Amino acid sequence: QVQLVVPMAVVFSPGSVPGDLPRPLPFRDVQEMEISVNLRSSVTSRYEMRYRSTTAQEEAALAAATAREADAALYPLQDTTLGSLTTYVVPETSSLLPQGINVYVGKHRSALVRAGGSLAALQARLREVTQVMSFTASSIAAALSDRVPDGQLSPDARRNLKSSLGYEITFSLLNPDPKSHTVDWDIEGAVNRFVKPVLDKLSLVANFSVDSQILYYAVLGVTPRYDKESSSFLLSAHSLPHVINPVEARLGSSAASLYPVLNFLLYVPERSHSPLYIQDKDGAPVSTNAFHSPRWGGIMVYNVEAPASPQASLPLHVDVDMARVMEVFLAQLRLLFGLSWEEVPPEFLLESPGNEGLADWELDHLLWAHTVENIATVSTTLTSLAQLLDKIGNIVIKDDVASEVYRAVASVQSAVTELSLGHLLAAFQASKEAVTSSERAFFDPSLLHLLYFPDDQKFAIYIPLFLPMAVPILLSLAKIVRETRLHKKEPTKMD
Amino acid sequence: FQDQAEQFLRSGHTNNWAVLVCTSRFWFNYRHVANTLSVYRSVKRLGIPDSHIVLMLADDMACNPRNPKPATVFSHKNMELNVYGDDVEVDYRSYEVTVENFLRVLTGRIPPSTPRSKRLLSDDRSNILIYMTGHGGNGFLKFQDSEEITNVELADAFEQMWQKRRYNELLFIIDTCQGASMYERFYSPNIMALASSQVGEDSLSHQPDLGIGVHLMDRYTFYVLEFLEEIHPASQTNMNDLFQVCPKSLCVSTPGHRTDLFQRDPQNVLITDFFGSVRKVEITAEALPLDRDVAGLESKFPEEELATEPLKYAEQLPVAQIIHQKPKQKDWHPPGGFILGLWALIIMVFFKTYGIKHMKHVF
Numbered sequence: 001q002v003q004l005v006v007p008m009a010v011v012f013s014p015g016s017v018p019g020d021l022p023r024p025l026p027f028r029d030v031q032e033m034e035i036s037v038n039l040r041s042s043v044t045s046r047y048e049m050r051y052r053s054t055t056a057q058e059e060a061a062l063a064a065a066t067a068r069e070a071d072a073a074l075y076p077l078q079d080t081t082l083g084s085l086t087t088y089v090v091p092e093t094s095s096l097l098p099q100g101i102n103v104y105v106g107k108h109r110s111a112l113v114r115a116g117g118s119l120a121a122l123q124a125r126l127r128e129v130t131q132v133m134s135f136t137a138s139s140i141a142a143a144l145s146d147r148v149p150d151g152q153l154s155p156d157a158r159r160n161l162k163s164s165l166g167y168e169i170t171f172s173l174l175n176p177d178p179k180s181h182t183v184d185w186d187i188e189g190a191v192n193r194f195v196k197p198v199l200d201k202l203s204l205v206a207n208f209s210v211d212s213q214i215l216y217y218a219v220l221g222v223t224p225r226y227d228k229e230s231s232s233f234l235l236s237a238h239s240l241p242h243v244i245n246p247v248e249a250r251l252g253s254s255a256a257s258l259y260p261v262l263n264f265l266l267y268v269p270e271r272s273h274s275p276l277y278i279q280d281k282d283g284a285p286v287s288t289n290a291f292h293s294p295r296w297g298g299i300m301v302y303n304v305e306a307p308a309s310p311q312a313s314l315p316l317h318v319d320v321d322m323a324r325v326m327e328v329f330l331a332q333l334r335l336l337f338g339l340s341w342e343e344v345p346p347e348f349l350l351e352s353p354g355n356e357g358l359a360d361w362e363l364d365h366l367l368w369a370h371t372v373e374n375i376a377t378v379s380t381t382l383t384s385l386a387q388l389l390d391k392i393g394n395i396v397i398k399d400d401v402a403s404e405v406y407r408a409v410a411s412v413q414s415a416v417t418e419l420s421l422g423h424l425l426a427a428f429q430a431s432k433e434a435v436t437s438s439e440r441a442f443f444d445p446s447l448l449h450l451l452y453f454p455d456d457q458k459f460a461i462y463i464p465l466f467l468p469m470a471v472p473i474l475l476s477l478a479k480i481v482r483e484t485r486l487h488k489k490e491p492t493k494m495d
Numbered sequence: 496f497q498d499q500a501e502q503f504l505r506s507g508h509t510n511n512w513a514v515l516v517c518t519s520r521f522w523f524n525y526r527h528v529a530n531t532l533s534v535y536r537s538v539k540r541l542g543i544p545d546s547h548i549v550l551m552l553a554d555d556m557a558c559n560p561r562n563p564k565p566a567t568v569f570s571h572k573n574m575e576l577n578v579y580g581d582d583v584e585v586d587y588r589s590y591e592v593t594v595e596n597f598l599r600v601l602t603g604r605i606p607p608s609t610p611r612s613k614r615l616l617s618d619d620r621s622n623i624l625i626y627m628t629g630h631g632g633n634g635f636l637k638f639q640d641s642e643e644i645t646n647v648e649l650a651d652a653f654e655q656m657w658q659k660r661r662y663n664e665l666l667f668i669i670d671t672c673q674g675a676s677m678y679e680r681f682y683s684p685n686i687m688a689l690a691s692s693q694v695g696e697d698s699l700s701h702q703p704d705l706g707i708g709v710h711l712m713d714r715y716t717f718y719v720l721e722f723l724e725e726i727h728p729a730s731q732t733n734m735n736d737l738f739q740v741c742p743k744s745l746c747v748s749t750p751g752h753r754t755d756l757f758q759r760d761p762q763n764v765l766i767t768d769f770f771g772s773v774r775k776v777e778i779t780a781e782a783l784p785l786d787r788d789v790a791g792l793e794s795k796f797p798e799e800e801l802a803t804e805p806l807k808y809a810e811q812l813p814v815a816q817i818i819h820q821k822p823k824q825k826d827w828h829p830p831g832g833f834i835l836g837l838w839a840l841i842i843m844v845f846f847k848t849y850g851i852k853h854m855k856h857v858f
Contacts, residue, residue, distance in 0.1 A: 245542035
């Protein structure tokens with residue numbers, strides 16, 4: 001089956017080595033765990049751990065004042081292949097980690113862990129680190145959501161975007177009231193400054209294309225309530241699902257590409273409905289003033305301040321603060337891809353990825369999930385293609401379909417091999433090729449079988465043809481048989 | 496805990512699709528086009544956008560030369576409700592509505608040149624509504640007066656969809672004579688089916704309009720449309736109410752339904768799960784802190800790319816060559832065993848019966 005191998009290095013700084021090490025440093029160890037997916041199949045995870053002590057350069061880096069500086073200094077000294085992890089163990093009393101924090105996860109692929117006294121405690125912490133930074137049982141189960149029996153999936157599992165070869169991102173500005181507001185947004189600049197770095201980092205995962213548009217007179221489907229206390233308009237949480245539909249018809253999902261589309265909408269409310277705030281379930285206004293829908297995209301409401309003097313001439317000119325908008329949209333993009341920090345234990349401190357949008361280990365997280373999902377998809381596709389051909393023998397497989405199937409099988413085998421060797425990037429690319437080939441083979445237009453002849457129709461067609469012809473033949477055969485029998489009997493009679 | 500229980504009862508879908516098919520042509524089958532357009536109108540009203548609807552109409556009634564009110568298709572007597580409207584988007588029209596195209600849409604085996612509006616781009620979290628209407632019989636549905644789709648083919652197509660996880664849940668509604676025979680053979684999970692009549696019964700039309708001269712709607716769809724007109728996107732009406740629509744007293748035929756393949760209880764299935772498009776939303780709690788003073792990356796369009804080669808007229812297919820091409824020699828195959836055996840039998844019987852002496856006249 002599928003084995004996920006994570007090469008991991010555990011580096012002990014002086015003063016942090018636990019007393020009960022089984023062997024002197026450096027040594028290697030392997031931890032295996034089985035993640036069972038359903039009754040028949042499971043995925044094993046294998047952490048190949050290399051324990052060693054710090055080099056002089058690493059010690060110098062760990063002498064920095066804060067964890068962030070230490071992480072930045074350690075970055076050039078680490079192994080940066082995709083899928084690998086490096087943990088630096090610092091003494092229990094070290095001041096590098098703030099009080100109450102036992103693990104600091106940096107922007108790249110390393111973490112600083114406080115020593116726990118004994119090896120067992122340290123290993124427990126290391127296990128938590130690997131859960132956060134590479135994959136958990138639930139993230140693998142979510143990637144394989146087809147195969148997991150329904151009751152066992154968490155509700156989050158169905159929300160993430162499916163692994164696809166590309167995604168299309170569309171930014172839309174909705175201005176329902178152009179008489180009152182002339183809205184200017186420098187979307188191209190914002191995309192270059194804030195979105196492109198994130199997409200460049202994600203380019204390993206898929207191809208992204210970005211468009212933008214401005215829609216006028218596009219209203220939300222819901223009338224917001226006026227709240228006297230805050231003298232603002234409120235959209236309650238349970239009316240949000242109905243907001244998207246009337247707008248969606250006008251968004252115009254792209255006619256050109258077949259990739260899934262992610263829509264990010266910026267709504268500038270009308271003068272008569274300003275300011276507009278979104279309320280969460282408890283009635284409190286949401287700080288980001290935004291909400292998102294899984295596998296679809298997100299909407300943010302941008303309030304324009306009332307003009308200082310009531311005689312200000314309409315339309316007001318509005319320059320959208322793109323940085324604030326992009327902070328929200330990029331946060332939504334992360335959530336759509338499933339990168340959330342909800343399951344992180346409280347004693348962890350995670351470094352914010354900043355302008356890059358996502359940390360290296362989050363990229364690994366995505367790649368693990370997508371690779372496993374791709375491999376599962378390919379095997380399901382090829383199995384069902386084989387079943388289809390078994391059932392309907394009349395379908396002809398063209399040569400190019402056959403070659404795509406061979407290519408898919410070869411790619412998926414190489415993906416599984418690469419995973420078992422710990423080469424995440426090679427495994428991911430092989431799995432992408434496998435998915436492309438298998439989809440092309442399965443959805444080839446020539447595999448359509450239209451001719452269904454039920455048995456009674458076969459009788460209905462052939463009987464009128466052959467029965468009249470067969471009647472004289474059968475009667476003559478009967479006559480022949482009778483004559484032969486008579487002929488055989490005669491010699492005996494003559495005696 | 497209440498929340499969790501709600502989660503289990505609710506559907507796990509994130510988007511909705513609808514495939515609406517009218518399979519009859521000719522002016523006197525006006526009611527089938529009106530049926531399909533009524534469902535189209537309801538589905539659009541409840542929120543499914545055109546990009547997620549595949550509408551297949553086998554004939555054009557609105558602009559038919561026999562239509563006394565051009566550009567309209569009415570569904571009520573006295574021309575109360577024009578279901579054609581201003582913004583109908585028909586994806587497969589006229590002769591494009593064939594069994595092959597319908598199966599291609601369902602299974603996704605579409606030639607790469609097909610535009611996006613003609614594709615069913617559903618995924619494993621899509622709820623799909625499939626509505627078919629036309630003339631049917633026991634186990635088949637007639638397309639365009641020239642071909643049929645059988646219930647076995649339909650069941651196989653749904654199984655292909657399930658194998659590739661092209662749907663989360665499927666609602667299949669059919670309004671034809673003996674409609675229940677079409678859903679007898681389904682065997683894929685998560686399918687719920689409704690039909691306007693049982694095997695052996697005919698579905699009847701509702702009312703003729705003396706101004707237009709044809710029957711405007713079929714009874715079952717007429718009452719379904721009345722039922723749907725009262726649904727709005729936030730309503731909590733469930734499928735059990737849809738099963739009660741059009742009892743025998745109104746419909747003359749007995750509508751049937753099939754829910755054994757469906758995992759949830761129909762009580763918990765909302766009408767808007769299939770007919771509308773109510774999305775799950777989540778509040779975005781936090782924003783990603785960004786450093787604002789960041790110089791933009793250079794726009795990645797190198798200037799030279801814009802000055803490409805002038806577009807050349809592509810060499811068309813050499814028509815002369817095609818016209819004068821000789822037909823490919825088909826390989827000669829010896830006659831098959833069955834034919835040979837049949838001829839041997841005939842010859843043997845002939846000579847045995849009439850005597851071997853005739854042989855010399857033959858050779």
